[in-house]
Amino acid sequence: MSTVLLFAQLKIRLLAGNLRGDLQRKLGFIFTLLIAAGLAVLGFFLMSLLRLAPADIAASLVTVAFTLFLVSWMIVPLMAFGLDDTLDPARLSLFPLRTRRMAVGMFTASVTGVWPVAMLVVTFGALVGLAGGVGGFLLGIPAVLLQFALCVVTSRLITTALSGALRSRRGRDLLAVAVLLVVVLAQLPNLLMNRGFADPAAELHRIAAVLRWTPPGMAAHAIADGGPAGLADLAVLAGVVALLGWLWIKALGRALVTPDSSTQGTASVRKGRGLVDRFLPDGPLAAVVTKELKYIRREPRFRVSWASAVFVTLVLSFSLGGRGDGDAVAALPVFLASIGAVMIALQSANTFGIDGRSLWMNAVAFGSERDLRTDLAGRHLANAVIAVPLLAVIAVASGLFAGQPELIVPGVLAGWGALGVGLGVGSVTSVILPYSLPERMNAFSGAAPGQGGQALAASMGAMAGIALLALPILLPMALGLVWVCVVAPFYGLLAEVLGRRLAANIGFARMPELLAAVSKAS
Amino acid sequence: MTDAVRTHGLFKRYGGQVAVAGVDLVVPAGSFAGLVGPNGAGKTTTLSMITGLLRPDGGSAEVDGFHVWRDPVEVKARIGVLPEGLRLFERLSGRELLLYNGRLRGIPKAEVEQRAGELLDVMDLTAAADKLVVDYSTGMRKKIGLAAALLHNPSVLFLDEPFEGVDPVSANTLTDVLRRFTGSGSTVIFSSHVMDLVERLCDWVSVMSAGHIVAQGTLADVRGERSLNQAFLDLVGGSRGDGEAGLTWLGGRKQ
Numbered sequence: 001m002s003t004v005l006l007f008a009q010l011k012i013r014l015l016a017g018n019l020r021g022d023l024q025r026k027l028g029f030i031f032t033l034l035i036a037a038g039l040a041v042l043g044f045f046l047m048s049l050l051r052l053a054p055a056d057i058a059a060s061l062v063t064v065a066f067t068l069f070l071v072s073w074m075i076v077p078l079m080a081f082g083l084d085d086t087l088d089p090a091r092l093s094l095f096p097l098r099t100r101r102m103a104v105g106m107f108t109a110s111v112t113g114v115w116p117v118a119m120l121v122v123t124f125g126a127l128v129g130l131a132g133g134v135g136g137f138l139l140g141i142p143a144v145l146l147q148f149a150l151c152v153v154t155s156r157l158i159t160t161a162l163s164g165a166l167r168s169r170r171g172r173d174l175l176a177v178a179v180l181l182v183v184v185l186a187q188l189p190n191l192l193m194n195r196g197f198a199d200p201a202a203e204l205h206r207i208a209a210v211l212r213w214t215p216p217g218m219a220a221h222a223i224a225d226g227g228p229a230g231l232a233d234l235a236v237l238a239g240v241v242a243l244l245g246w247l248w249i250k251a252l253g254r255a256l257v258t259p260d261s262s263t264q265g266t267a268s269v270r271k272g273r274g275l276v277d278r279f280l281p282d283g284p285l286a287a288v289v290t291k292e293l294k295y296i297r298r299e300p301r302f303r304v305s306w307a308s309a310v311f312v313t314l315v316l317s318f319s320l321g322g323r324g325d326g327d328a329v330a331a332l333p334v335f336l337a338s339i340g341a342v343m344i345a346l347q348s349a350n351t352f353g354i355d356g357r358s359l360w361m362n363a364v365a366f367g368s369e370r371d372l373r374t375d376l377a378g379r380h381l382a383n384a385v386i387a388v389p390l391l392a393v394i395a396v397a398s399g400l401f402a403g404q405p406e407l408i409v410p411g412v413l414a415g416w417g418a419l420g421v422g423l424g425v426g427s428v429t430s431v432i433l434p435y436s437l438p439e440r441m442n443a444f445s446g447a448a449p450g451q452g453g454q455a456l457a458a459s460m461g462a463m464a465g466i467a468l469l470a471l472p473i474l475l476p477m478a479l480g481l482v483w484v485c486v487v488a489p490f491y492g493l494l495a496e497v498l499g500r501r502l503a504a505n506i507g508f509a510r511m512p513e514l515l516a517a518v519s520k521a522s
Numbered sequence: 523m524t525d526a527v528r529t530h531g532l533f534k535r536y537g538g539q540v541a542v543a544g545v546d547l548v549v550p551a552g553s554f555a556g557l558v559g560p561n562g563a564g565k566t567t568t569l570s571m572i573t574g575l576l577r578p579d580g581g582s583a584e585v586d587g588f589h590v591w592r593d594p595v596e597v598k599a600r601i602g603v604l605p606e607g608l609r610l611f612e613r614l615s616g617r618e619l620l621l622y623n624g625r626l627r628g629i630p631k632a633e634v635e636q637r638a639g640e641l642l643d644v645m646d647l648t649a650a651a652d653k654l655v656v657d658y659s660t661g662m663r664k665k666i667g668l669a670a671a672l673l674h675n676p677s678v679l680f681l682d683e684p685f686e687g688v689d690p691v692s693a694n695t696l697t698d699v700l701r702r703f704t705g706s707g708s709t710v711i712f713s714s715h716v717m718d719l720v721e722r723l724c725d726w727v728s729v730m731s732a733g734h735i736v737a738q739g740t741l742a743d744v745r746g747e748r749s750l751n752q753a754f755l756d757l758v759g760g761s762r763g764d765g766e767a768g769l770t771w772l773g774g775r776k777q
Contacts, residue, residue, distance in 0.1 A: 282625070282630055282631045283625065283628060284625060284626050284627075284628055286625065286631075287621070287622050287625035287626050288626070290618075290622070291611065291614065291618070291622045294613065294614060294618065295611075295613055298613040298654070299613050355611070356609065357609040358609040358610055358611045358612065360575055360603070360605055361610065361611060361623065361670070362626070363574070363575055364573060364574065364575065364598060364601065364603045365598065365623070365626050365627050366594075366598070367594045367595035367596075367597075367598040367599060368594070368595050371626075511574075512574070512575060512576050512577040513577070515575060515576075516576075
């Protein structure tokens with residue numbers, strides 16, 4: 001019991017210590033608190049409302065909901081690993097703690113917090129919504145607690161088993177890309193919905209029938225059943241929780257004696273081929289382009305943002321053009337290529353952010369505004385080397401897909417124009433509103449602590465700027481003067497050149513401030 | 523002899539806290555200079571301001587007679603920098619990092635390749651040349667950082683804690699290269715709080731404490747009859763009795 005108290009206190013201290021003296025974080029925490037409380041109340045309310053639904057639908061819904069809870073407990077802590085000190089067992093390895101005590105302590109630490117409490121409240125909502133009769137309530141309470149324990153223990157088991165890998169560079173790189181997978185998976189139901197179900201209720205029952213025999217399904221069934229079958233469900237569920245707990249203790253014991261492999265391991269050997277380099281005249285521009293292209297290939301944050309730009313365009317094309325031939329959005333190729341171009345260009349809206357703490361290497365080499373202009377040009381060129389053919393592919397594919405082949409060429413031209421405008425605007429926001437990107441990508445935050453506002457302002461500013469500058473081309477095209485697209489690439493190039501000049505002018509004068517803004521510790 | 527570095531009343535404050543309170547640093551050309559001081563004395567801030575990475579709130583700095591903030595082209599061509607705690611471009615390999623650096627400064631590719639090869643060889647990094655910097659150890663990072671700082675043959679080299687966390691073998695390589703560099707008439711300025719090392723390497727010492735220069739001159743002048751360590755403790759007021767009060771429970775195990 002003392003262990004429980006100690007670890008609960010430790011966790012609360014850590015949470016409080018995180019907030020000390022930082023107004024922005026305090027506000028953030030209060031915000032989180034409000035959201036969690038709101039979600040808890042709302043979740044509880046919705047779950048208890050199931051009482052009004054037909055019993056079989058309610059049972060199926062709870063089964064699906066419990067499974068979703070479990071899955072999110074498995075995934076979310078992985079993405080946010082490192083946000084919570086008590087989660088990393090290596091920090092405790094020097095204390096004389098027995099593994100069992102430690103497991104109890106870690107369990108306590110992980111249920112002490114805003115989100116676990118909110119989760120517990122929502123899970124109890126299922127009890128109100130589903131339990132039938134006295135038996136249901138009697139079995140329901142342990143079922144809810146077991147379901148909650150299952151979520152916590154499973155999530156602990158996964159983070160502990162992976163903690164070694166998560167501390168190595170390769171593991172973290174992999175995880176950063178895995179974030180994308182989660183985003184894709186989250187889109188899946190949406191895409192399925194678009195295709196349309198014949199009968200939602202039947203579909204729900206079909207899914208629930210499969211999930212019925214998974215541990216969360218058993219918990220839901222136990223609450224609904226409230227008889228001997230429910231008792232059997234609970235016994236199995238308790239067994240599963242105990243087994244997972246045992247595995248977790250084993251993994252914990254192993255993690256404590258396995259050395260920290262973050263600096264070991266085989267480093268990969270890279271030799272650049274430098275294809276583009278061969279076509280460019282030797283000099284700083286070629287150096288920047290080569291470096292940028294390597295970064296796009298090797299830096300997980302680059303990979304993720306490129307992939308998501310392409311992915312969003314794909315999703316859009318499915319949802320806008322995919323419902324048969326009749327009602328595809330007019331001028332789909334133009335629309336998609338422009339959106340794709342803007343998505344790609346927005347990556348450059350904080351172009352020095354990815355350099356982060358390494359930007360000083362450029363800063364000590366740049367003696368004049370011209371050097372910074374060359375740097376920006378190199379970055380834009382590297383971007384265009386990939387984006388220009390990609391946009392052409394998007395325009396051609398969507399033109400054929402939507403049955404609007406006559407709009408392919410205008411689509412390509414408009415996309416290129418939008419790219420130029422985007423890069424020009426992006427270089428200006430990069431120097432006016434620079435911010436640090438976190439070293440490690442996670443799904444929840446795009447900027448270092450305390451710079452969220454800056455990040456929001458930068459992307460909003462970039463989007464507004466792009467929209468405004470693109471109007472002179474897009475407006476006539478929307479009014480039917482499609483031939484205007486012929487000027488679009490030249491207009492884009494002009495915007496890029498002017499934006500780049502302006503950015504170099506502003507940026508060179510405030511290089512030290514720029515450096516400080518992108519070097520914030522995260 | 524001219525001065526490689528000269529600052530006048532260099533001043534920087536962060537919020538209400540003054541980090542550097544009017545520093546007049548002087549380093550003669552061709553010297554191997556050590557900038558020593560306790561943690562928080564303002565060494566890193568001072569070096570950042572001289573190398574143009576941090577804007578001072580007041581005062582001026584000159585390198586080889588050129589004003590750092592008014593004549594950046596001349597100054598930046600003349601200095602090499604290895605800051606502490608800042609990152610290198612981690613997703614490049616060691617060789618690619620050197621190539622990028624040299625070409626960014628406008629040196630022709632063939633020339634950079636040759637220089638990079640020799641530097642990697644001297645730094646004992648040839649085997650790791652094609653591995654990503656993100657996988658390098660601390661000692662390898664300092665060595666590749668120094669190689670990058672030397673690549674364009676600067677006349678003044680600024681190193682912030684170059685030996686921190688470096689194993690003796692790598693440290694030896696670093697000192698060999700630096701000695702050769704100063705032997706040819708170039709200047710090295712490095713910050714450290716390892717007095718033995720400064721005493722062994724430097725012929726010029728500047729002592730900083732709480733944002734001020736408290737002593738400056740040749741090693742012999744600053745040190746006097748004492749060891750540099752003792753001189754340093756006297757200067758920054760580090761010795762405070764023999765620390766017998768309290769801690770009575772520590773040690774003294776009963777057998």
